Every structure is written in C-alpha cells, then in structure tokens.
Amino acid sequence: MADQSLLIALIAETAGRWSDPDFGARREAVDRTLSCDNVFTSEAIEFAIDQQMSELTEPKLHAWVQGRQADHPGTVAVLGAGNVPFVDLQDWLAVTLSGHAYVGVSSSRSPYLLKAFAESVRQLAASRETSVHKTSVQDTPGRFVDLETALRVAEWVIATGADDTVHDVQKKAIEAGIAENKMLLRGSGFGVAVVTGNESADAWLDLAEDCLLHEGRGCRNAAIVFAPEHLAPDGFLAAAATFRGVFPAHPRTAGGLAIPKAMLEALGQSCAYADDLSFLVSAGEPEVKEPCHIRWASYKALSEVGEWLSGQGRTVQVVLTSVSPDVLWPESDESDESDESDELDRRLVSPIGSAQHPSINWCPDGVDTIDFLCGATT
Numbered sequence: 001m002a003d004q005s006l007l008i009a010l011i012a013e014t015a016g017r018w019s020d021p022d023f024g025a026r027r028e029a030v031d032r033t034l035s036c037d038n039v040f041t042s043e044a045i046e047f048a049i050d051q052q053m054s055e056l057t058e059p060k061l062h063a064w065v066q067g068r069q070a071d072h073p074g075t076v077a078v079l080g081a082g083n084v085p086f087v088d089l090q091d092w093l094a095v096t097l098s099g100h101a102y103v104g105v106s107s108s109r110s111p112y113l114l115k116a117f118a119e120s121v122r123q124l125a126a127s128r129e130t131s132v133h134k135t136s137v138q139d140t141p142g143r144f145v146d147l148e149t150a151l152r153v154a155e156w157v158i159a160t161g162a163d164d165t166v167h168d169v170q171k172k173a174i175e176a177g178i179a180e181n182k183m184l185l186r187g188s189g190f191g192v193a194v195v196t197g198n199e200s201a202d203a204w205l206d207l208a209e210d211c212l213l214h215e216g217r218g219c220r221n222a223a224i225v226f227a228p229e230h231l232a233p234d235g236f237l238a239a240a241a242t243f244r245g246v247f248p249a250h251p252r253t254a255g256g257l258a259i260p261k262a263m264l265e266a267l268g269q270s271c272a273y274a275d276d277l278s279f280l281v282s283a284g285e286p287e288v289k290e291p292c293h294i295r296w297a298s299y300k301a302l303s304e305v306g307e308w309l310s311g312q313g314r315t316v317q318v319v320l321t322s323v324s325p326d327v328l329w330p331e332s333d334e335s336d337e338s339d340e341s342d343e344l345d346r347r348l349v350s351p352i353g354s355a356q357h358p359s360i361n362w363c364p365d366g367v368d369t370i371d372f373l374c375g376a377t378t
Helices: 004-018 024-034 040-053 058-065 089-097 113-127 149-153 163-175 201-216 234-244 251-266 301-311 334-346 369-375
Strands: 077-081 101-107 158-162 181-184 190-194 222-228 271-273 280-283 293-299 316-321
Touching: 004 040, 004 058, 004 089, 024 040, 024 113, 040 181, 040 201, 058 089, 077 089, 077 149, 077 163, 089 101, 089 113, 089 158, 089 234, 089 369, 101 149, 101 158, 149 163, 158 163, 163 181, 163 316, 190 201, 190 301, 201 222, 201 234, 201 293, 234 280, 251 271, 251 280, 293 301, 301 334
Parallel strands: 077 101, 077 158, 158 181, 190 222, 190 316, 222 293, 280 293
Antiparallel strands: 271 280
C-alpha cells in the first residue's frame, strides 16, 4: 500500500501542474476530449479542470481523507459518468487514497481526462529518487478496462450514471459475485434552486451558471427553480443571456430544445427562450425536463418547497438558495426517523452559485465515498 501522505503530496503537485492550461498532458487530454461524441465545450472543460485542481491542495486532501484507509484493501471497479468533464476524479481519489486498487470503466464521452491526470501522477512518482519510487505509488493510475473485465477482478463496485445503466451494472455485479454491501450505486440526480425575488443581478448570474454550465447535464445542475407566485423570470432570463455570452452553448443544445419549445407553444403554455435556443424556461409543476430546459415552479409558502424536496429522496443532490434550512424545514415533533431525514435535507442547502464548485469532500447521494470504501468489508 502506498504511503498516503506521499501520495497526497504527489497528487497536489500534479494538480499544480495541471492548473496551467498549457501544461502538455492537460492540453492533449482537452483536445482529445473535444473530439469525442459529447456535448462538452472548450470553455466548460477548462472550467471543470480549473475547479477540480483548485480543490487538490495538500491541506484540503488531508482534511477530506483524515487518515482513513481500508483495513483490507482490494480492487474497486468504478464506472464513471460522462455527463460532466472530469466528473470521475473524486472516485479515483477516494479509491486510491483509501489504499484500494482502481479499475476504471471510462465513459466513451470522456475517456481521456482522468486517465491523463492519473498518468501524470505516476510519471511524477517515477521521477522522484525517494522511497516513493520504490513503492506502489507508481501503480496509482490503476487500470482502465471494459465493464466485464472490471467486474471479473473486483471485490467492490462504484457506478454512476442513468438509472437503467446503474441497474444493469448492479445485475452484472451480482452475477460476478460482488456482495451488495460492497456496491455504491448512484442513479440519476439533479439540483434545485429556491429564489425569493430579492436576488441581486450577480445572484441571477450565479444561478444561470448553476442551471446552464455543462449544458444542464450534471447531477448538481439546477433543473428546477422555485420562485414566489407572480415573480416573473426576467432577472434570470437576462442573466442566462449574459452567461451564454461567456459560456456558449454546445451546437446540439438548440436541437434538443426545439421540440419541447414547439410543444409548449402549441399547447399555449408559458415559456421563454434565447434567440439561439441555448436555453428554455417554462412555467409549471416542478419537473425535470430536457437539459437546459429550466422549470420555473411557483410556491405560496417556502415550507411547501421543503415538503416537496423531502419527498424526492436522494435524487436531489443540492438545494441552491439564500433561504435558511429552518424556513424550508420548520422544526417538527415527529419521529426520530423524520428528524434524520430532515438533517439530510438540511445538508443539501448550498449558496446560489455553488452548484459547479463542489468541495472535494462533497457526498453524492449523501454517502461519504471514503467511509464506504473503508467500511464495506463486513
């Protein structure tokens, strides 16, 4: 098992190199990613890399890991999502820093970024004339293989993706003999924003980023905006247009919104959109629609929003708002089980503008991945 502190130091140093947009390995990985069948833009990829690298400092990594390592390390098969650039980095970090061997199954939409970063770490380890050179740190990148191969050699599995994909992985993992308590399966998720009408111009611009960056496809992207009754979305629409001037939409986005726009207009339902159809906003019940199709849902009382959120289980990954959790979820005298649910709900609350800036220790589906990897041996 590689020394955790040395490995953290190598990762942090590599991140420092990758913070330079012109660093060779990064530049090549970005160029190759842009050639894949995805809806990434160069602006969004560069943003994602910069955001991730800003989290990979030694203090932040140590604070996240807190010295945790698996007592009985093994091999973890990781199926990464491909909806957001570099979204598979956190799982790679959790697996390698907890002492396990990583076997990755990359999405065809984004197979290069993580692989290139991990290889940069390996090369840095190999270049050092220290004890690091003689340890397993050089094997840190792990392997990147197909799903069947990964499941055949693994004792653990982490899978993230569409519900159907995750269900298929679960079935194959069971057939491969992997225990259910060693499976961490994450299906579809989305973010929600709650506004009050008192937002500043900067806050509306931050919300536009929450909704539209990565073409609305991330599990933290705000797909639904709850707003007070009679509040028009003018502030958001102006901000969304400004945002698209900095982060242009992928060419496919307009095509994906053309049919829902036509249907809304044919049915006489209220909607607004950019001239180039780089985003669409419709009023109605809170529903997740097409990527970059934002649902503007009205509320009479904020407690109604909290009640709706509590009924969504773990599909909601973040609640972006300036509203206090105590207002969304007023104190209740119900059972301890309800209190535990309220506590989880409250942890979802984050400021507007933070959807695309998750900290390295954020917990998808409310699960600490390192805790899972260190405690799923029973």
